[in-house]
Amino acid sequence: MDDTGGLDASRELISRDQLAARVTELAGEISADLGGQPLTIAALMTGALIFVADLVRHLPLMTRIHLAGMSSYPGPATTSQGPQVIAPIAEDLHGQNVLIVDDILDSGRTLSVAVEHIRQAGAREVHTCVLLRKPADQRAPDGLADADYVGFDIPNEFVVGYGLDHDDFYRNLPHVAVLEGV
Ligand code: IMP
Ligand code: MG
Numbered sequence: 001m002d003d004t005g006g007l008d009a010s011r012e013l014i015s016r017d018q019l020a021a022r023v024t025e026l027a028g029e030i031s032a033d034l035g036g037q038p039l040t041i042a043a044l045m046t047g048a049l050i051f052v053a054d055l056v057r058h059l060p061l062m063t064r065i066h067l068a069g070m071s072s073y074p075g076p077a078t079t080s081q082g083p084q085v086i087a088p089i090a091e092d093l094h095g096q097n098v099l100i101v102d103d104i105l106d107s108g109r110t111l112s113v114a115v116e117h118i119r120q121a122g123a124r125e126v127h128t129c130v131l132l133r134k135p136a137d138q139r140a141p142d143g144l145a146d147a148d149y150v151g152f153d154i155p156n157e158f159v160v161g162y163g164l165d166h167d168d169f170y171r172n173l174p175h176v177a178v179l180e181g182v
Helices: 016-034 049-056 109-120
Strands: 010-014 039-045 063-071 084-087 097-105 125-133 149-153 176-179
Touching (some): 016 049, 016 097, 016 125, 049 063, 049 097, 063 109, 084 109, 097 109, 109 125
Parallel strands (some): 039 063, 039 097, 125 149
Antiparallel strands (some): 010 176, 063 084
């Protein structure tokens, strides 16, 4: 183990410059499509933490930001154990135009549960945005098939960084990396 305590045990997949450029572009697509009315961002915690913070600063719209806590990978698991809303949206979203933001689309189960949760909170329109998307053959029959806005398509590998974790570590890596040996 080096002086990073093991933080370097990963292979860079998307650099911080590539992330910055694509997040700016995505914000442009979102404002072109959803502008003209206030937008409510529902950020799925904790994975969307870094992505959403960068994304909203490129959105020239009246924007509310709400958080929903979701859990699908308890502890060191690298396959989904079934998503749960562990910290529901506290606000009434009645009549609001909501964009759900998450870190990654894999089986689609997390986004499917989140969309249902946001609809039940009263949202009028629900859109979805993910930074990363794994291949379509990863989608489960009960998962959301696709997201409306996608940053990058990636291979079916376990990735960390820029908000994504393994056992709650690695979220602070400024790039996205493939975690070796899990
Ligand atoms: P899904 O429910 O299978 O679509 O998985 C989505 C959730 O699982 C995301 O919100 C992530 O928290 C987590 N996840 C899926 N793939 C990865 C990965 O490669 N690295 C880290 N977390 C992941
Ligand atoms: Mg997550």
